[in-house]
Amino acid sequence: MSRTALILDPVSSVLAEKLEAAGFRVLDRSADGASEAEYAESDAWIVRSRTKVTADLMAKGKTLRVIGRAGAGTDNIDKDAAAERSVDVLTVPGGNEVAVAELALAFVFALARKFGSGLQSTRDGVWAKSKLMGFEVTGETLGVIGLGRIGRQLAERGHALGMKVLGFDPYLPADATPPAGTQIVSMDELLSKSRFVSVHVPLSEETRGLLGTDQLRSMRKDAFVINCSRGGIVDESALVRALDDGEISGAALDVFVGEPELPKTLVSHPSILAMPHIGGSTVQAQEKIAARLGDSLVEFLSKA
Numbered sequence: 001m002s003r004t005a006l007i008l009d010p011v012s013s014v015l016a017e018k019l020e021a022a023g024f025r026v027l028d029r030s031a032d033g034a035s036e037a038e039y040a041e042s043d044a045w046i047v048r049s050r051t052k053v054t055a056d057l058m059a060k061g062k063t064l065r066v067i068g069r070a071g072a073g074t075d076n077i078d079k080d081a082a083a084e085r086s087v088d089v090l091t092v093p094g095g096n097e098v099a100v101a102e103l104a105l106a107f108v109f110a111l112a113r114k115f116g117s118g119l120q121s122t123r124d125g126v127w128a129k130s131k132l133m134g135f136e137v138t139g140e141t142l143g144v145i146g147l148g149r150i151g152r153q154l155a156e157r158g159h160a161l162g163m164k165v166l167g168f169d170p171y172l173p174a175d176a177t178p179p180a181g182t183q184i185v186s187m188d189e190l191l192s193k194s195r196f197v198s199v200h201v202p203l204s205e206e207t208r209g210l211l212g213t214d215q216l217r218s219m220r221k222d223a224f225v226i227n228c229s230r231g232g233i234v235d236e237s238a239l240v241r242a243l244d245d246g247e248i249s250g251a252a253l254d255v256f257v258g259e260p261e262l263p264k265t266l267v268s269h270p271s272i273l274a275m276p277h278i279g280g281s282t283v284q285a286q287e288k289i290a291a292r293l294g295d296s297l298v299e300f301l302s303k304a
Contacts, residue, residue: 003301006034006042008051011070011293012286015046018294024301036060043304044068044297047076049277050260055081065304066090068293071280073230075203090296094149095288096280101153103279104198104228107252108158111196111224112137116273138162143194145187145210146201146229147172147179154198155179166190191218196226203230211235216242224250228279231257236266243271254279 005019007028016026027038039060046068053067055078066088082089113134121128142158144151147169158165159181167182168190178184201207212235227234242248252273256263267274
């Protein structure tokens with residue numbers, strides 16, 4: 001009997017093509033949702049970040065053997081419940097590193113040149129040129145927290161632009177080669193010296209609230225925070241207070257705690273640029289992720 005894969009979130013068609021070529025049945029329900037019967041009869045579920053795979057949802061999967069996450073993070077999957085049901089969780093740790101790093105870099109330029117207020121005032125028909133004096137990022141200090149695949153890509157690009165790059169990663173081996181042009185420093189030094197602080201770490205109990213009241217208060221008053229990793233790593237309430245109190249100058253966020261709900265205090269704040277978790281949303285990144293996940297699922301289902 002052919003195995004069935006149920007696609008719950010939008011992914012590149014490359015994934016379905018690989019599964020079908022290997023002889024598996026594919027049900028794409030990313031647009032209209034799956035029925036109870038489809039949940040029950042599927043051997044594999046494929047998700048991105050939209051679908052929350054809770055214990056209750058997993059209980060519908062009578063034949064569920066594996067959950068494929070088209071990305072690296074698993075904070076939307078109840079891994080304890082999966083383990084209890086002997087359901088494997090497959091992730092794709094690479095593929096979107098260039099896309100996310102490029103978005104973080106785009107935020108650097110957007111913050112430096114006041115894109116948020118400039119775009120809005122122009123849409124409103126206001127010629128606000130005199131209020132939009134920006135600054136060049138060349139020569140400025142970029143602090144990168146987390147030097148995994150994405151952090152390294154951003155650090156190397158910042159260095160190529162002539163920025164001074166500081167890096168912090170408590171899990172970086174002592175003998176590891178840092179990204180080109182990157183000086184490894186303590187967290188305190190990075191926060192106190194950087195004009196831009198960009199976080200690129202997974203969400204865990206250790207990283208939740210990594211940038212909170214004390215950390216934001218220790219930053220330069222002309223500094224900017226960028227979060228393209230996961231909601232909750234930057235304390236959202238503390239961020240709003242820091243901006244309102246003039247402790248930092250601005251922020252750019254691609255991720256939020258309550259996704260897909262958008263917190264109004266953040267997205268409507270005049271000093272915050274906000275996007276709806278589009279870091280990995282490039283054609284190239286999604287094709288690479290889909291291809292790698294497809295290969296992993298084919299191998300798993302072929303042995304199951």
